[in-house]
Amino acid sequence: MDEQDPLVFADTANNRLFGLPEVLDKNVDDIIVNECDTVLTKPPDRYNFGFLIFYVLGTCLLLPWYFFMTANDYWMYKLRNLPNETQLIFLLPNDNNDHSRLQANFTSFLTIAASVPSSLILLLNTYLAKKMSIHFRMISSLMLMLILFTITTILVNLDSDSWQVLFFMITLGTVIFLNIGSSIMQGAVFNLVSFFDSGYMTATVCGQALGGIVAALAQILALWWGASSVHSAFVYFLFADIFILISLVLYTILIKTNIYKYYVQDIPANAWIRRSSSTQYALLGNEQILTVNTYAVLKKIWKLGLSTFYNFLVTMSVYPAVTVLITSVNKEHTAWTDTYFLPVIAYLLFSTCDFLGRVMSNLIKMPVNSSWPAAILSALRTIFIPLMMLCNAKPRYYLPVLINNDQLYAVIMSIFGFTNGIVSNITMTSIPYFVDKHEQETASSLMITFLGIGISTGSLISFGMVNLL
Incomplete structure (x- = not known):
């Protein structure tokens, strides 16, 4: 085939979905040979709309976690010391008068309630992918998240002082089901984006960190407006409701775009060929069916998986359970120390650096086919575990x-x-270098499983x- 000749869409039933033929410069990354012996060229992602949608979907993946985690002032108000506080045997004792037992234990319980069911769902991701379509998982999970976040928003303005323990239980229950929905969506999104070019995977992974920035900025703006913790939380959670709704709408738009039809709808999984400038394109459709051996895929990516697992184990061991307790060493009561220190340092700074790590990791030239870095x-x-433990976290009883x-x-x-951002992005975007194209969906499912186990273990x-502090 002449390298100078442009490629056009072939006049097939599949390609009629793209409308009029488009002439593109030929690039091996834009070519797919399907089982009908037809060369398809990639339609343009106009205005990078599909790329931006995956950014939004990536942001929405961890939104329940980030919004619950950063609403610390609201939870501390709802769970403050009351004269008739009920003593619960499953809560560890707290001798510090600044925090009630519910307050001191809430962040750890929140982390466990979020991560354990999330990990169980992610472990089942490969099974769910076989039983439920990506579209069904996307729509159902987004709807579940929207309903539960709406309930959370309604609870903000209810006086829960007389049923504080019940509020504690309801909140943890909501967190459990929110993260079940979020995990189902996470599996679906990464299964979906595995069909696309690696740039879309980068958008999704970076979007996850962007969710933390969005949540932290929403909290800081609410505090800046000077509203009470209750009113701030109402605006805060309402923003989450709107964002989830926007994500749902954008997904329904995505599935109607040409870029989606090209990558997902029109090309069966068994028609994909691993693409490389040195690859001779072979027709696979009628000659052989590509099957995926999960164990074989695992053998190819286990080092990447362990890196992901341990990266999130370290992060979740201290973030946010320990970092949420770290206060300024400045004993003066100022707006910075009393109001902005926690959301700016613990949430906004971490999320911003996490995001920058994910973005800048694309500029780092890593050895191809090497998982050791x-x-x-x-x-x-x-x-970072001992470093965080030795910061000014309160209450503390043992460590200086x-x-x-x-x-x-x-x-x-x-x-x-x-560093969390660098490892997160490198491990996920390296998948295409270790597996063939038809194995990428399974590989992404396995990587999400490693991620979930790391989060759960760290939590x-x-x-x-x-309690070692």
Whole structure:
């Protein structure tokens, strides 16, 4: 085939979905040979609309977690000390008068309630992918998240002082089902984006970090307006409702775009061929059916999976259970120390550096087909566990405060977030280098499973970390 000749859409039933033929410069990354012996060319993603939609969907994936996690002032108000506080045997004792037992234990329970059911669903992701379509999982999970977040918004303005423990239980129950919905959506989104070029995977992964920035900015703006913690939380959760609704609408638009039809609807999984400038394109449709052996895929990506697992284990061991307890060493009661220190340093700074790490990792030239750089960096992140434990977290009973400087804590948090972002993005976007195209959906499911187990394990560890302080 002449390298100078442009490619056009062939006049087939599949390609009529694209409308009029478009002439594109030939590029091996834009070529697919399907089982009908037809060369298809990639339609343009006009205005990068599909790319932006995956950014939004990635942002929505962790939105329930980020919004619940960063609404700390609201939860502390709802669970404050009351004269008739009920003593619960499953809560660890708290001798500090600044926090009630519900307050001191809430973040750890929130983390466990979010991560354990999430991990169980992610473990079942491969099974769910076989039983339920991506479209069904996307729509049902987004609807579930929207309904539960609406209930959470309604609860904000209800006086729960007389049923504080019940409110505690309802909140944890809501978190459990929200994260079940979020995990189903996460599996569906990564299964979906595995059909697309690697740039769309990057958009999804970066969008996850962007969710933390959105949540932190929403909280900071609510505090800046000077509203009470209750009124701020109402605006805060209402924003989450609107964002989830927007994500639902954008997904319904995505499935009608030409780029979606090209990657997902028109090309069966068994027609994909691994694309490389050195690859001779062979027709697969009628000659052989490509099957996926899960164990074989696991053997190819297990190092990437372990890197993802340990990266999130380290992160979740101290974030947010320990970091939410870290306060400014400045004893003066100012707006910065009392109001903005926690959301700016613990949430906005971490999420911003996490996002930058994911974006900048695309500029780092990593060795192709090598998983060791990510594995080494993931292992080195272990140092952040003792560093965070030695910061000014309160209440504490055993460990001394050795990092008694707000600026140093901010530097540690920045590197903590940045390295989390680098490892997260490198491991996910490296999948195409280790597996064939028809194996990428299974590989992405396995990577999400590793991620979920890491989050769950780290969350369980965080409960002990808080009580080691």
